[in-house]
Amino acid sequence: MKKYVFLFCLMVLAAELSAQTVPVELTDTTQLTDATQMVQPTQTVRVGYYRGNQNTVAGAVDKVTEERMNKGLITSSLDALSGQAAGVQVTTGGNQEAMVSAVRVRGTTSLTGANDPLVIIDGVAADLATLSTIYPADIESFTILKDPSQTAQYGSRGAAGVIEVATKKGKQSKFHISYDGAIGFERVYKRVGMLNASQFRQAATALGLDYMDRGQDTDFGKSIERTGFVQNHHIAFGGGSETANYRASVGIMEHKTVMQTNNYRNYIAKLDVSQLAFDNRLKVDLGLLGAFQRNNYLPDQQKLLYSAQTFNPTFPAEPKADGSYEQVTEALWINNPLSLLKMKDDEDNGHFNVHLSARATLLEGLVLRAFGSYSFNMVNNAHYYPTAVWSHGEAYRSDNRSEEWFGNISLDYTLNMKSSILNVMFLTEVQSDTDKGFNATTTNFSTDAFGYDKMSAGAARPWDGTDSYYKKSNMESLLLHAQYSLLNKYTLTANARMDASSKVGRNHKWGFFPSVSAAWIISKEAWMQDLQFVNNAKLRIGYGRSGNLGGIDPYNSMLLIQPNGLVPMNGSPVTTLGIIRNANPDLKWETKRAFNLGLDLLLWDRRIALTLDYYQSKTTDMLYVYDVPVPPFTYNKLLANMGSMQNSGLELGFGITPLREKDMELTINMNWSLERNKLLSLDGNYNGQQLTAPTMKGISSLWGAGFHGNSDVVMQVVGQPIGVFYLPHCNGLKTLDDGSKYYDISDEKQICGQAVPKFMMGSNIAFRYRQWDVTMQINGAFGHKIYNGTKLTYMNMLSMPNYNVMPGAPEQNIQDQSISDYYLENGNYVNIDYLTVGWNVPLRSKYVSGLRMSVSVNNLATITAYSGLTPMINSSVVNGTLGIDDKNVRPVYRSYTFGLSVVF
């Protein structure tokens, strides 16, 4: 049934929703614009489901066009956005450890993990993983919707912010073709230093320890590294007439990271076709996107780094005669790092999307639009753990598929009156997601030769190693949007959206998410006309409610059973069924209410642009896996809506063009954001009973030898920001009779800082002299702390001789690894993300219309007082690594790239 609806959507006449067809030159980077690129009042902006110009947008909306995207080495489209918008934090997972970065818009507002913003690519709901497959040169702009007066139109999906991505489309011009590419290499410039072989021998001897000496001197930290290599190539061509146009592109991105065996490849093809018909009353758009990624991951990065750093340096880097590597059997937590590199963890990731949209002008001012989309995702994972590192070896394969149908129809009516404009839109939308897949595991291999390619080489198939799953959820929505604009000076916008999802409980299916916002162009008031230096001034105010459901699986509201184990029955095994979690039939929407006040200013001949936003939001009915008392509950976790959280912040965008001459131009763009977060409560009412969750709970803890248990560092504490350090105070070191030292730690623990920065900065400096330009991006974060667990571990002489230690450790002779605030450090940093020098080659060719060459250095320098490897660890995503540097930080590297763009 559902599918017919979608087909219907696809077929019904009408409009395009996605298209923002502002013609922009393909490689428009040649043109350095002034500060006003931050705020262009006349620029058309599509914000969610409706369009207007900057005058009518009343919310905190930040549009990052191609000019503002990052210029250095871009290995993922999200890199292009990093540091460019206030309140938007792109975490590339500590040195780009994965293609998929984590993004936070205005911080963490929920505990379920649904803090990833909604990504809309050309009107199609997608996710960060899909966005990362898009080739950056195909992206025309990012539009970031930050406050609920804008995100409410996405209803239940928009609470964590929305990133709308517009890709480039064809245009009404003659045929053109362009090439865009980059090639470069990456070099490690800093790694965790450990004792070398002779220092190691000396230290072990000094302590009188029996140690293994294989007579070599190997830097195992270095042995797992290599010179990284990056290449990106992209060809796009397109053309069109007055009524039809198309654009096609293919791209390849390859990234061999500085860690051996860790590679990412991405192949992408894209096609967009547009046609006008019936006297331009009908416009039809078709978009096709196919992307394929092949990733070789590091199966367990923390174990690999821990092993490489602490493995006995007297061991050889060469394998034994049989090809295997000798292990230190006594060092249970680590393996020979070179044997760990033999582990394989590969992923094939395919993505396909087709979307069709139509726009029909039925009557003057009345427009009908229909939009339909189908996405297919395939993720195949495979791993093989050889017998040397995994007793008896293990092979694993999985095949996961997800499908999404999505469609909407809207009716848009615009009434142009004498001095005002009224716009009303009604929209109905459906979405259906299906996930299914299976996996299989075999173990007990007698040879590693087959890897995961011949699973029958494994002799045993554990019962819990084979499984399959199926999940489906549906959502439907209604949206009513109205905007009234008076004298092009005052604008009032209201949205009312209703969402219904199959995931929530029977009695809470529909959620209501209204919003209202207003904008006032002060500069158009008569009394402002005297102030000549004010080119534009706009005051914005908005309030809205949005929902959040993204973090939860379907079926949580139902009491369901699954196979729970094998038991003998009449002497043979039988699979029995049992409940595997507490069900919550009252599951409902998490809602976020937010208020936003903003001011946009454009001053002095548009040389200074200023955007100021203050926001405050409160998340209630917070979805979270609460601790519940056992008994009466069977399991101690329950997904429910109880607690609340508060966020507030101040964002400042600032652009200045101090120099604007014919030959020379200097532009500085900066954004600052101040974020405050507080977990208000985790208590609430469930089923008529007052539930009180424990006020304190661990978020991240240390890992490794001697850290199994009682090693929480970052906690979630009610009444505090999410992620605070809760540690006992260390009064210093004390010396024992034998000369060894230990930490003198007080009994009581206390809150001593937060893991998430209070203050973030991004700034971009661009300078042009004739055809030459220089761009530099500087990002910074302040007001947070980092726990240096790496140092705590590597300063502990008790780990000798099975685990290597840091230089300085033998002299200090600390024989203790108790956790205290001794290794809690300030996390403040300023990082020069990249420096790019570009040259737009002046050409007078008939065929070549543009040629640009550039050289970039990424990750140029970090200014920090933090003593660990790098302060750029996970300081934003609430998970098991938040705020701690614990033997899992990759060596720090720089990228050097050469880029070339040609437009014919």
Next chain:
Amino acid sequence: MRKYVVFLLVGLVVMQACSLQEDPRDQIPVEEAYTSATSLFQNTVATLYAYIGGSEEGEGLQGTCRGVYDLQTFGSDEAILPTRGGDWYDGGLWEQMYCHSWKAGHSLAGNAWLYLYKVITLCNRSLEQLAEHRYLLTDEDFWSYCAEVRALRAIYYWYLIDLFGNVPIVTSTRVSMQEVKQSSREEVFRFAVNELEGVMDYLPYEYSQKQNRYYGRVTAPVATFALAKLMLNAEVYSGQPQWERTIYYCNILEGMGYKLEPYYTSNFVIRNENSCENIWTIPMDRDLYTTLQQNMHRSYHYRHASAYGFTGENGSCATRRVLEIFGYGTEDEDPRFFFNYWADEVFDYNGDYILDRKGNPLVYHPWEVKLDLSGSPYVETAGARMKKYEIDRNAMKDGTLMDNDIVLFRFADVLLMRAEAKFRLGGASYADEFGITAQQDFNAVRDRVGMPHRIITLQNLLDERLMELCWEGWRRQDLIRFEQYESLFEGDEFSDKVDESDGHTRLFPIPGDAMAMNHNLVQNPGY
């Protein structure tokens, strides 16, 4: 035109409205699990046996780490997890276990509480489902299934009062949070006893340790054994000793045909399903089941385990007290020491020495064990290690997925319980109705391993219980019953010795999280 559009939109909305019901496929509604007599049995009764053992930390009565078994074992003087340099400090977790300095937030107690109550509430759910679908069963089956579930639940309540004292009795899934209040230890004791006695007539009089229809299940002998244990410790649980009833239940078990195996080790071999001494076991099979036995894995030296193709965590070992009791290294060393512990040199499958990192034979030094071995030359090798179960060469998952069934209850314990009860009633010569004296029961256990008879005394009984039942999770209970629980520090040196003169450590604290979430709960005294 507009009319059509409006019609179309309204139509679409109506169509959408049908799709909001969920239709799960990889999970099924509870009702679909109870459609026949067989499926009802499988998914109400048999399903509970998936939880006796475990594969996750803190789950299971025995075999996994950091749960019920660890509280019973490492909270006693039987075993210790010493800090070995950089290994096993674990934030002071094990030190607290040995020094009895645990507090309400101790994770092991938290794990045990959650696990025991999880199984209890699952039992309640099963009983409700059985009642609801009674029409599928014959009366006889219905009563016997209910009896089995109730007996299992009673056994779990017994573990709860043994560890935590005053605990809430919950017998229905429809209990609200406000209704969850503690009963006194004595009340819960009586509840467990009444439940077990009440269902006894409906339980099958069948062996549970054999690979028959009742393999691994709670049959009449299993329930009887639990009753014998409850009676044995009745004075601790309720203030009233019940020695006669202890003897009564022990006699019933003997009457059911259980006897000592000729060889002590037969109970722990790979195919120990054939033992006529074991009473309740956790069925283990590397191909069929997922339950693990992690205790040897945790104890073996790295190279020792590695020589057998497994991995060892080089952790737990025997305390010096154990060595003294066994007479380790003396002429009178009890043979059970050799059956239960690895000490001195160890050998691989070929009988060759297992070597240490220097190429010398790996030698365990049992006497060198202490709480913190850091800096000691025996940091890795101090302490006698757990042997107990025959090595299963085909074991998987680091040697933890093995075929030897984990022994929970066995008959040698019954003889010692009976000897103790008789002795406490009337001394060594006290005989029951069959004319067997305390001394005779006591001798039977020693005879089996060829040890000379000893005069039965309380101290000898306690020592014998350790030698016979070490690594089986009874030592803490025994020490408490013999009033020696607090004395285990004597002769040992500790930096932060806990004052337990008030006896508060005989109970673990009610877990802090449970207290925080249920304000009805009252903490045990002393915490």
